[in-house]
Amino acid sequence: MKVSRRSFIVKSLVAAIGSFAVSGRLNAKENIRTTKQRLRNKPLVLSTWSHGIEANKPAWDVLKANGKAVDAVEKGVMQTEADPENTSVGLGGFPDRDGNVTLDACIMDETGNAGSISFLQNIVHPIAVARLVMDKTPHVMLSGKGAFQFAIESGFEKTDLLTDKAKQAWEKWRLKANYKPVINIENHDTIGMLALDANGDLSGACTTSGVAFKMHGRVGDSPIIGAGMFVDNEVGGAVATGMGELVLKTLGSFLIVEFMRNGMSPQEACEKAIDRIKQKLPDYEKFQIGYLALNKQGETGAYSIHKGFNYAQYDKKGNNLIDAEYLLK
């Protein structure tokens, strides 16, 4: 009888699990975990928008060399932060209404440790500062002048982040100064990244210059652990992009991880979190939100309010840009 490869793998797994159960070395819960571990798609890195294609490359270099997920996500989003052509992250980000580029970022590792900076100015790599907050301080979050002071004392250089392109856009905006912070559904935004390394550990990172021409001092979802990004190494991780106020009001990334903890797939969890926004926030149709999720088994999910959200996934099959499903058809 011809046995297909898939049926052979399934039969082998069942036999292996059976022998563990018979020998009593694993309980039922451990059996399930063992099965899932064998089915993992790893390593894998996942990031928001088409700028994720370039960001995934340095992250993948870390992962394929058996590096840690936390190093992969840090290296990955640093690529976007340093790109002056990208107007929503790091260097070249659009400024606030007063002409200041202010940055938010956060990072979380497989141990549940987290670091974050908000309202940081004149530093090209806010994610690397957030990483140092996580690794070298007793705190989770530093903000504004304190975050800048910490960065300079840690050896980062002071850099003017306002490029000519961003300055021109701001000057054009100032002619009308119509402050209506609607994120156009085609407007690329925050880079959020999730990785599962060869060891099976998860980490996440998120970095942005926030909403263009925002009020001075405005902080969005991206540096808030549980809003812009959340990882629980037992379950999975999630990141958010889009109008941060909606994500903050529903604590989107934490919500998605909790949905996955309760048995949902990453796709179901992202859809349910968008549905929560729909249920709770009446003007949700005016804004775009995109969620990405990754579970411990390497399964992924993505969902947004409007058409136009996409994400980049780099795994053994290559680095691919994928259009997310969306609510408003």
Ligand code: GLY
């Ligand atoms: N999601 C980025 C922001 O609202 O600042």
